[in-house]
Amino acid sequence: MRKWVFAFILVILLSYGISQLNVKSAGEDKVNIENGSLPTEDSQVITVGKEQVHQGDLLLVNNDHALHPEGIRSDIVSLSDRQDLVQGFGLLDPAIQLSESVAKDFGEMVKGAKQDGVEHFLINSGYRDAAKQDQLYRDMGHDYALPAYHSEHNLGLSLDIGSTEAKMDDAEEGKWLKKHAWEYGFILRYPKGKEEITGIQYEPWHFRYVGKAHSAIMYHEDLTLEQYLDKLKMAKAMSIKTGGIQYTVAYYPMVGSSATVQVPKGQQYDISGNNYDGVIVTSYV
Ligand SMILES: [Zn+2]
Structure with missing residues (x-):
């Protein structure tokens, strides 16, 4: 009997967790945020140089992180x-x-x-x-x-x-x-x-x-840019559907003077640095 009660509570907790992933909706356009990366068969690997850390729409510029002129x-x-x-x-x-x-x-x-x-x-x-x-x-x-x-x-x-x-x-x-x-x-x-x-x-x-995929996640999860970049670094990759577009957002650390990143084959993508230790690839898939 106890086992059943435990299983029941587990189901309730899991469904609560899943419902939290499908956060607020914007008009008819539901916003879904999930952890997940690009399927490998649809992507290719490229190398980016460390100058990319200091360029792009997601640069963190604050008291601790100065802007580099190339940003x-x-x-x-x-x-x-x-x-x-x-x-x-x-x-x-x-x-x-x-x-x-x-x-x-x-x-x-x-x-x-x-x-x-x-x-x-x-x-x-x-x-x-x-x-x-x-x-x-x-x-x-x-x-x-x-x-x-x-x-x-x-x-x-x-x-x-x-x-x-x-x-x-x-x-x-x-x-x-x-x-x-x-x-x-x-x-x-x-x-x-x-x-x-x-x-x-x-x-x-x-x-x-910051760009639509990122602003949507930050707004719906109540994150500042500092918190979002931290979260992305931990999660490695997130996907979000908003405005009818499915985006995959993935973080890659800079190792030495380059980073090896996964980008979609034949699809649009953007790369931005976080201005401190890595780059974020945003794929429109
Ligand atoms: Zn201002």
């Missing part, structure tokens, strides 16, 4: 020169710069918000070069700014988003982004309650582009 996006543009990219939102300063591809994804996000009647967005800050960051650090001090090469703004992947209506924490724009930014590849980088992990106070305005 700065090569597609930085001045937004006021590119009116095609500035549709449906304002710029606090005409000198604001950003990665062109991030600006395009931001534009898509603004369009999505407009469909929900949220349309008073403003970009307050984007890419900052080292000299500008250094000046900000001197002006604002250690509590409010990071030294040059330690701010994500130096990458070109982060932006401070405002609302013309209210403070971001109260504004509809801030509320909408908190709920939907992940659908466009962005994360709220310094959330409330995670200050000890990020080392930065809650910033309802600071969003970072």
Whole structure:
């Protein structure tokens, strides 16, 4: 009899565990996150050099990890020169710069918000070069700014988003982004309650582009970039289905001056470093 009770409890616990894998759904689009890597018959092995550790969308740049110059996006543009990219939102300063591809994804996000009647967005800050960051650090001090090469703004992947209506924490724009930014590849980088992990106070305005597979996992599992990169390193590989696309995300350590990684045969993939000890391959399968 006891055995049956034990088995019953085990079944309950297992089904609870499985249900936790099928986390929140986004509209009709269910998000499924599982551990799992690419099947070997559909993939090939390639070697990447150690410079790749410091390049890509997933670089961790914070007080402990400085940005390497090769991590700065090569597609930085001045937004006021590119009116095609500035549709449906304002710029606090005409000198604001950003990665062109991030600006395009931001534009898509603004369009999505407009469909929900949220349309008073403003970009307050984007890419900052080292000299500008250094000046900000001197002006604002250690509590409010990071030294040059330690701010994500130096990458070109982060932006401070405002609302013309209210403070971001109260504004509809801030509320909408908190709920939907992940659908466009962005994360709220310094959330409330995670200050000890990020080392930065809650910033309802600071969003970072990481890519859709990663933003979906971080949002649904409530992970900061620090926590996500740690988790991926432990899990080695995860798969996620979101926006109708199946992604496999896998971590590979750098051994000496190279890493041997598995990529899909004849399918699209991205490689990004974590900026400290390895690379992450994102496959679209
Ligand atoms: Zn910021």
